Amino acid sequence: MSADIATEPIQDPATPPLSILALDDDPDFRQYIQGVLEADGHEVRTCETPEAFYRAAEERAPDVVLLDIKMGYASGEEVLAEIRRRWPKLCVIVVTGYPSLDSMRQTFKQDVFDYLAKPFSIPDLRNAIAQATKAFGLGQRPQDRLRHELGRRIRMARIDRNWTLKDLSEHSGVSVSQLSSIERGAHLPSIESMVAIATALDQKPSEWLHEAGF
Numbered sequence: 070m071s072a073d074i075a076t077e078p079i080q081d082p083a084t085p086p087l088s089i090l091a092l093d094d095d096p097d098f099r100q101y102i103q104g105v106l107e108a109d110g111h112e113v114r115t116c117e118t119p120e121a122f123y124r125a126a127e128e129r130a131p132d133v134v135l136l137d138i139k140m141g142y143a144s145g146e147e148v149l150a151e152i153r154r155r156w157p158k159l160c161v162i163v164v165t166g167y168p169s170l171d172s173m174r175q176t177f178k179q180d181v182f183d184y185l186a187k188p189f190s191i192p193d194l195r196n197a198i199a200q201a202t203k204a205f206g207l208g209q210r211p212q213d214r215l216r217h218e219l220g221r222r223i224r225m226a227r228i229d230r231n232w233t234l235k236d237l238s239e240h241s242g243v244s245v246s247q248l249s250s251i252e253r254g255a256h257l258p259s260i261e262s263m264v265a266i267a268t269a270l271d272q273k274p275s276e277w278l279h280e281a282g283f
Contacts, residue, residue, distance in 0.1 A: 084199045085208030086110045090131035092122040092148065093164070094140040098187075102135065105191055111198075119148045123155075130156060132207045133198060138165040153180065158280070160201045164189070215283060217254035219263070222277045224252040226270040240269035 089111050093099050099115040106113045114131070116122040126134075134152065138145030145165070152159055161180075166187040182204065183197040202208060206217045227237050234252075238245045243262050251258050251266075258266065267274045 084109075084195070084202050086112065087132040087198065087202065087207055088129070089113045089133045089135060089198075090122065090125055091115045091135035091137075092119065092140075092145075093117075093135070093137040094142065095137070098137075102194075105194075106198075109195065119151070122148065123151070126152075126156065126159075130159065132160065132205075133201055134159060134161045136161055136163050138163045149181070160205050160207065162197050162201065211283075212257065213254075215278075216257050218280060219258065219277055220252045220254040222272075222280065223248075223266055223270070226272050227252075230270065237266065237269060241265045 089106055091099060091102055091113065093102075093115065094117060096117070099117070103113045103115050114125055116125055125131075136145055136149060136152075138149070145163070149161065149163070152161060157180075160182050162183045162185060163181050164185045164187060182201050185193060185197060206214050227234070230236075232240075234245045234248050237243070237248055241248075241262075242265055243251075243258075247258070247262065248266070250256055251262075263274050263277075267277070
C-alpha cells in the first residue's frame with residue numbers, strides 16, 4: 070500500500086469527522102486504514118477480534134463500521150448478524166479480500182450499506198464513507214438527525230398508503246407546505262403536528278423517536 074495514496078485530498082471535503090470502528094484480522098491493514106482515515110480527520114478505532122469489537126461498540130457506538138467479512142479465525146457473517154441484532158440501524162461497510170456474488174448477496178440481505186473488495190482504492194473508501202454520511206445523516210447534531218429521520222419516516226408511511234401530500238394534509242389537518250417542509254427535513258414538527266400526522270398514518274410517534282435514537 071503506497072503512502073502517497075494516504076496524502077491524496079479527501080474526495081468529499083464536506084464529510085464531517087466521524088467515529089469509525091474497524092474489525093480486521095490483518096494488523097498491517099488495521100494500521101494503514103487507521104492512519105489514512107485519521108489523516109482525514111476521523112476518529113478511528115481498530116479491533117482484531119469480534120469480542121474486542123463488541124466491547125468497543127458497547128462502550129461507544131460508532132458512526133460507521135468497517136467489517137472484514139473473511140477473517141481466518143472468525144466468521145464475518147456471524148459478526149454481521151450480531152451487529153444487526155444489537156445495533157440494527159448501524160451503518161456497516163463490508164470489506165473483503167475474497168469477494169463473491171454469493172457473499173455479496175448474503176451481506177446485502179443484512180442491510181449492509183456498501184461492499185468493498187480488497188485491494189480497494191482510498192478514494193473508493195472515502196467515497197463510500199461520504200455516501201454513508203449523506204444517507205445516514207452522520208456527523209450531524211442530534212436535532213438535525215431527528216429532523217431528517219422524522220421526515221423520512223413520515224414520507225415512507227405516506228408512500229406506503231399511496232397518499233399524496235394533499236391526502237395527508239386532509240387527514241391530519243397539517244398544511245401541505247408544512248408537510249413538505251417536514252418531509253424534506255427542513256424543520257421539526259411541533260408535538261401537536263407530529264401527533265396529528267402519526268394518528269392520520271396510524272403510526273406511533275414514540276417509535277419514530279426511538280428509530281431516530283431518542
